Amino acid sequence: MPESPGPATPAARPHLTGTVVHGAGRGHGLGFPTANIAAGPDSPVPPAAVYSGWVLRHRTGAVHPATISVGSNPTFCDTADVHVEAYCHDLAEDVYGERVTVWFAARIRDTVKFPSPADLVRAVREDVRRSGAVLASDHGRRVREDALAAHRRTTTSS
Ligand SMILES: Cc1cc2nc3c(=O)[nH]c(=O)nc-3n(C[C@H](O)[C@H](O)[C@H](O)COP(=O)(O)O)c2cc1C
Numbered sequence: 681m682p683e684s685p686g687p688a689t690p691a692a693r694p695h696l697t698g699t700v701v702h703g704a705g706r707g708h709g710l711g712f713p714t715a716n717i718a719a720g721p722d723s724p725v726p727p728a729a730v731y732s733g734w735v736l737r738h739r740t741g742a743v744h745p746a747t748i749s750v751g752s753n754p755t756f757c758d759t760a761d762v763h764v765e766a767y768c769h770d771l772a773e774d775v776y777g778e779r780v781t782v783w784f785a786a787r788i789r790d791t792v793k794f795p796s797p798a799d800l801v802r803a804v805r806e807d808v809r810r811s812g813a814v815l816a817s818d819h820g821r822r823v824r825e826d827a828l829a830a831h832r833r834t835t836t837s838s
Contacts, residue, residue, distance in 0.1 A: 693826055694784040696723040696764065700775045703765065706756070710797060712804050714749070714765035715775050717782065725764060726750055730788045732811035732820070734827050735766050738779040741835070743827055744768040747804070747811040748782055751791035755800050769808060783827040786814045 696719050703716035715735070719725050728751040735746045746766045752759055766782055788807050794800040814820050 693823060694726060695781055695827070695830075696725065696784075697779065697781040698723060698764070700778050700780060702776065703763065704753075704756070707765070707767075710801055710804075712767045712801070712808075714767045715780065717764040717766060717780060719764055725762060726784065728752070728762060728791045730791065730807050731784050732786045732788055732814040733766075733782050733784040734815065734824050735768055735771075736781045736783065736827050736831055737775065738781070738831075741831060743783075743824055744771045745812060745815045746782070747788070747808050748784070749791065754791065754793035755797065757793075767804070767808065769812060781827070781831070783823055785820050785823040786811075788814075 696717070698717040698719040700715045701718045703714065707713040731748040731750065733746055733748050734743045735748075736743045746768045748767075749765045750762060752762055764782070766780075788810055789803075792803065794803065815824070
């Protein structure tokens with residue numbers, strides 16, 4: 681996923697829309713609760729990896745800085761299915777059942793099968809730090825503006 685320059689049209693930026701569903705319920709215990717997103721039919725899921733991006737809540741129109749995992753959670757070997765999970769840095773509230781769009785800003789690393797949950801937690805802390813730096817950069821701010829502009833277009837045209 682390119683960091684810069686951005687594509688000519690905001691809608692061309694990689695994004696995914698879906699509904700927040702219940703996951704395995706492990707995230708709270710690990711210290712990073714995630715919104716598990718069931719991608720809609722028109723939203724291709726990007727390759728398994730950890731990404732930096734913005735989560736737009738359709739209900740509120742607010743965008744939240746996030747670190748996103750796309751993968752089958754190999755550390756826990758619980759499923760072969762690919763999950764899209766967003767850890768929103770500034771959102772404590774429950775968003776189950778809500779429609780959200782994830783706007784991807786950068787790829788951070790490969791998904792890894794960690795030897796223990798504690799190793800995963802340490803890696804996620806570093807992911808969140810790196811993701812925050814990407815989102816605070818000029819590129820990250822541009823992705824946020826494009827996400828908001830695209831949302832405004834859909835809400836005014838419907
Ligand atoms: C930033 C981030 C990075 C992640 N990286 C990995 C990873 O490399 N390997 C892995 O097995 N799971 C990874 N996960 C997924 C976690 O295993 C998952 O969020 C956790 O098990 C909670 O799942 P649940 O929401 O279904 O309860 C990551 C999650 C986040 C938010």
